[in-house]
Amino acid sequence: MLTLVPRPESSKRMMYLSPIFALSATIFCGLVIFSIMSFDFATFTFTSNPFDPLVNFFYTPLTGRSGLTNLAMKATPLVLIAIGLAMCYRANVWNIGAEGQYTVGALAGTGVALAFYGVDSWLLLPAMFIAGALGGLIWAAIPALLRTRFNASELLVSLMLVYVATQLLFFLVYGPWKDPDGFAFPESRVFHTAARIPQLFEGSRLNLGTPIALLAVIGGWLLMGRSLIGFQIKVLGAAPNAARFAGFSEKKVIWLTLLVSGTLAGIAGLIEVAGTIHQLVPVISPGYGFTAIIVAFLGRLNPVGILLAGLLIALSFLGGETVQIENGLPKAAGSLFQGMLLFFLLASDVMLNYRIAWKRHRPAPRKIAQ
Amino acid sequence: MISVDIVVLTIVSIIGATTPLLIAATGELVTEKSGVLNLGVEGMMLMGAVSGVGATIATDSWILGLLCAAAVGMAFSLLFGFLTLTLMANQVASGLALTIFGAGLSAVIGAPLVGKRVHRIPDLEIAGLTDLPIIGPIFFGHDPLVYFSLISLAAVSWFLFRTRAGLALRAVGESHDSAHAIGYRVIRIRYAAVAFGGMMAGLGGAYLSLAATSLWAEGMTAGRGWIALALIVFAAWRPLRLLLGAYLFGIFWIGQLAVQGLGLPIATEFMGALPYLVTIIVLVIISRDSTKFLLDAPACIGKAFHPTA
Numbered sequence: 163m164l165t166l167v168p169r170p171e172s173s174k175r176m177m178y179l180s181p182i183f184a185l186s187a188t189i190f191c192g193l194v195i196f197s198i199m200s201f202d203f204a205t206f207t208f209t210s211n212p213f214d215p216l217v218n219f220f221y222t223p224l225t226g227r228s229g230l231t232n233l234a235m236k237a238t239p240l241v242l243i244a245i246g247l248a249m250c251y252r253a254n255v256w257n258i259g260a261e262g263q264y265t266v267g268a269l270a271g272t273g274v275a276l277a278f279y280g281v282d283s284w285l286l287l288p289a290m291f292i293a294g295a296l297g298g299l300i301w302a303a304i305p306a307l308l309r310t311r312f313n314a315s316e317l318l319v320s321l322m323l324v325y326v327a328t329q330l331l332f333f334l335v336y337g338p339w340k341d342p343d344g345f346a347f348p349e350s351r352v353f354h355t356a357a358r359i360p361q362l363f364e365g366s367r368l369n370l371g372t373p374i375a376l377l378a379v380i381g382g383w384l385l386m387g388r389s390l391i392g393f394q395i396k397v398l399g400a401a402p403n404a405a406r407f408a409g410f411s412e413k414k415v416i417w418l419t420l421l422v423s424g425t426l427a428g429i430a431g432l433i434e435v436a437g438t439i440h441q442l443v444p445v446i447s448p449g450y451g452f453t454a455i456i457v458a459f460l461g462r463l464n465p466v467g468i469l470l471a472g473l474l475i476a477l478s479f480l481g482g483e484t485v486q487i488e489n490g491l492p493k494a495a496g497s498l499f500q501g502m503l504l505f506f507l508l509a510s511d512v513m514l515n516y517r518i519a520w521k522r523h524r525p526a527p528r529k530i531a532q
Numbered sequence: 533m534i535s536v537d538i539v540v541l542t543i544v545s546i547i548g549a550t551t552p553l554l555i556a557a558t559g560e561l562v563t564e565k566s567g568v569l570n571l572g573v574e575g576m577m578l579m580g581a582v583s584g585v586g587a588t589i590a591t592d593s594w595i596l597g598l599l600c601a602a603a604v605g606m607a608f609s610l611l612f613g614f615l616t617l618t619l620m621a622n623q624v625a626s627g628l629a630l631t632i633f634g635a636g637l638s639a640v641i642g643a644p645l646v647g648k649r650v651h652r653i654p655d656l657e658i659a660g661l662t663d664l665p666i667i668g669p670i671f672f673g674h675d676p677l678v679y680f681s682l683i684s685l686a687a688v689s690w691f692l693f694r695t696r697a698g699l700a701l702r703a704v705g706e707s708h709d710s711a712h713a714i715g716y717r718v719i720r721i722r723y724a725a726v727a728f729g730g731m732m733a734g735l736g737g738a739y740l741s742l743a744a745t746s747l748w749a750e751g752m753t754a755g756r757g758w759i760a761l762a763l764i765v766f767a768a769w770r771p772l773r774l775l776l777g778a779y780l781f782g783i784f785w786i787g788q789l790a791v792q793g794l795g796l797p798i799a800t801e802f803m804g805a806l807p808y809l810v811t812i813i814v815l816v817i818i819s820r821d822s823t824k825f826l827l828d829a830p831a832c833i834g835k836a837f838h839p840t841a
Binding site (some may be wrong): 321329333337453455459508510518 | 615619629632635638754758801802812816822825838
């Protein structure tokens with residue numbers, strides 16, 4: 163029978179091959195699902211070409227004039243958030259509430275934009291960025307405080323705060339921040355020009371947020387790969403006892419990773435409202451905060467890997483929209499794809515630390531307990 | 533008297549709000565006692581909710597709807613089991629994957645079901661008893677799943693602490709290496725515990741769509757799967773405290789709805805956020821004493837097992 167034999171040390175090659183395995187398996191499963199959906203069992207024929215939705219999912223979104231722009235804009239928040247989450251996960255700190263940190267960042271930035279509505283100053287945008295970063299930071303500081311001070315699970319606390327943040331968003335957008343001239347629609351005023359993130363090129367929707375995400379990739383790489391604190395984070399995650407003997411402060415690492423990831427998520431939220439939507443609406447995210455968890459793992463918790471993974475997952479968002487329009491499939495096909503990808507990735511990651519071997523006979527353990 | 537009626541009605545709705553949490557948490561308790569942390573409860577509940585409605589519409593039988601929800605929940609948890617037990621994947625990441633996948637898949641297969649109503653699971657009518665004033669509606673007028681939730685918790689409690697198989701399951705959760713050394717099949721026992729947890733999560737989800745309401749809505753669990761996980765921490769992995777915690781939470785959930793209904797000048801969004809804030813506060817109070825927390829939790833929770841010999 164097939165058995166798993168531990169490797170003496172984890173395989174570098176499998177680290178890079180595993181995402182490729184996972185993607186291939188996902189595409190194959192996607193094809194099977196699309197085939198079943200386009201197969202007419204009564205007449206035993208395909209009603210449409212099952213490769214059609216596959217092409218529409220992976221290729222069509224990239225064509226056309228704005229294809230790559232759309233991809234970059236969807237990837238920007240994903241990459242920003244995932245860079246921070248990867249730091250947390252490296253340290254075994256389970257921040258899964260980035261969606262809430264993103265929301266509060268967006269709210270804080272919107273608050274500044276609305277407070278200075280009509281003020282035409284170059285200082286406004288930097289102030290919004292600071293507010294957005296602080297918003298995310300504060301929201302992540304709550305699980306950090308409760309974990310370090312009271313030992314409460316940061317995983318559950320950060321997640322519960324997502325629901326609280328959503329309620330806060332609803333309260334503001336249906337209440338005090340509703341556009342007074344908006345015919346009672348739950349939308350804030352549209353931001354004036356000085357409160358919008360400027361576009362990079364004339365005629366393209368691409369804005370300054372994308373280079374900021376790229377900066378975060380470089381910053382994340384420097385911090386994790388080239389600094390003492392990055393080393394401490396990695397040791398603490400991989401061998402907590404060794405880290406304690408070395409005198410690394412666990413609390414410091416918990417605080418740092420949560421605050422950095424909260425800040426990045428807050429900035430991502432701000433970039434979305436000030437760069438793309440230009441106002442506050444009840445739904446400001448298609449689940450970026452949760453999807454970024456997949457991006458972080460798919461990118462091997464490595465900043466450069468996250469950049470590539472962010473682009474792929476961004477494509478799955480666009481692909482979901484395209485198959486909805488072109489093939490009449492549900493838009494959630496995108497999140498289905500993301501979930502499958504993560505499953506296959508986790509499954510093929512077994513090859514990192516184990517190799518498959520063929521064993522003829524394995525004696526069954528005998529029960530001597532009874 | 534109107535006030536008595538209101539009290540009775542409140543108690544009945546508290547029971548309704550508690551039951552899905554209790555069913556899902558009872559299943560997860562068994563899973564965690566075997567040393568496996570399955571964070572996919574939310575995803576399994578959503579799959580149970582959607583498949584329950586789908587099967588009930590297709591077969592016109594709520595019993596088949598519930599069976600289908602239980603089977604789907606179990607199948608989903610076995611996916612998690614395969615990843616974490618056979619392939620030794622990280623349990624936290626795999627559980628998150630299960631929740632993300634379940635949310636996506638339930639939205640896709642539930643899209644054609646949105647807006648369709650099913651018949652609610654009928655309440656049991658016990659001749660003579662249900663018609664008693666006050667006591668009747670509180671004790672004898674519920675749907676079968678309410679009784680199922682209490683009976684299954686009692687059964688789980690008995691199984692874990694009064695049977696040899698339950699002892700084996702706890703042994704696997706406390707020290708998988710020792711349990712393996714004396715001959716227990718660690719992986720097999722954990723598979724069974726994970727499957728039971730999945731079945732119960734599926735039923736808990738189906739309670740929401742078939743008994744508490746009578747329809748499917750995307751994301752209708754609204755974090756209840758996560759609250760069930762928090763409840764187990766609150767209960768310190770003890771069945772009786774789980775019952776207490778679930779009912780306290782149910783009282784709270786209905787309480788905030790009642791306050792919203794009174795029309796007090798408090799924002800509904802604030803009341804809507806309260807259950808999650810209370811969960812956080814309770815977690816803080818329970819986890820404060822880290823030594824006690826470590827003693828309560830199954831020692832091997834979240835750790836992968838690979839037999840070396």
